[in-house]
Amino acid sequence: MTYEEFADSRLGALLRYAVMLTGDPHQAQDLVQDTMVRVQLNWRRVARTDSPERYVRRMLTNQYVDWRRGSWARRVLLRGEPDVGVPAPTDHAQSAVDRDQLWSWLSRLPRRQRATLVLRYYEDLPDAEIAEILGCAVGTVRSSISRALATLRAEYVEAC
């Protein structure tokens, strides 16, 4: 597979994944951009792996988890103005608030926990694959998920 073929077929999915991780389209774009630049510069190495897609997803996830070390985070912080271009939900007001609450609670989770939730409930990956992407044990994935869910449940209780 060439880099162009890979980008043609996978860039959209990676952007969606990054949106779920960061919760913000601009941060998602920066995250994907930074990762894909490295992917393209090192394409030979990426293409040699069993699954380039999984390898790139792992690169992207690591980049996201290592927030402070990544240059994309610094660029985001320098941008200043928070994004206002988020399309307003068209649902009833109350349910929209509820939904946005869950979305904002997600942003308070530690990044690794958020990543496990995205991989589990958005990408629908099995625990073993999540563990591989995050580079940790399967047990760690399970405990991360249950801890993240517990945090969210607690928020629910408080909100009610």
Add this chain to the structure above:
Amino acid sequence: MIEDDLRAAFARHETLTPSTGPVRAAIERTVVRRRRHRFRLRLRLGGTALALVVAALVGVPAFTPDRTVTVPLLTGSAPPTPTGALNVLLVGADGPADRPYRFADSVLLVHVPADRSRLYLVSLPRDLEVSIPGHGRDKLNAALSFGAGQPRPDLARGYALTRRVVSDTIGVRIDAGAVLTYPVVRKLADAVGGVPVCLPAEIRSAHTRRVFPAGCQQLDGAASVDLLRQRQGMPDGSLDRDRNAQRYAAGLLRRVDERGVLTDPVLLSKLLTQVGTGLVTETGETSLPALLSVATKGTGAAPVAMVLPVEYVEKPNYRFRLDPALGPGFLTALREDRLGEWTAAHPDRVTGLG
């Protein structure tokens, strides 16, 4: 229940996803910029790597201490000295040994003629276009990287592929060789007590405040590395850098000869300890003591240095290819061990070593 809410929340926010077109374009722009930067960086590092190659002029016969010293002493008989011309391939790898990507940015062929009158130093430009078995047409410097493999590069295999490519490209047998990594040159230059170099013009370091004046000077390890990194501001770019490395090689050989390092086991083992390991060497069928004696004889007269006659291909990929006018004749002379005649006929192609 919360799981379902999560799934729904993720699905709902898919609409935030930016479109791929602008992202793709931004990636391309950054890659182009980054590549340009990396290219320049590699050119700078290449100079240092060539210094290591040059160091191997001494290193090839020297870097297996046990054999170098014990074989002649224990057997009591002189090892069979190789007759005929010898070609030694020196490959400079950029960076330390455990770096994932290794390029042979400096490839120097040392030709020892059958009459042992002197050494010929032939630089092969790293941007020379070659056929790499299994990888098509690429630059010469990529062979080391392809051969060494991932994720833990094996420089011995990288050397083997480079050797094959060089041998196929210029059509000569390679009798021995070595791969040198980044840190060795500094230690080597310091170990021999500095290296004399004569420069045709002043060079201002782009990396430090050093100014190397035109004329002859003595360089310690750090200054050696600095000089050999310099490429910018020179009229012929990387080829001028190759020529400086040849001048450095000549100075290093002279220094080693003056101090009798190769013939004095005590000095030699001291040098080996100081320089340390990290070298990949291959001597083929020729024994190290035999190579040692050849190298010692060869340093008697000043070496003659040149760059393989090439021409620049002024279109994407920007590689060198063999000069169609001079190249074939040069290679024939090299194969037939007539480099003395060739350099006499083409004095403008010989690097002035000062």
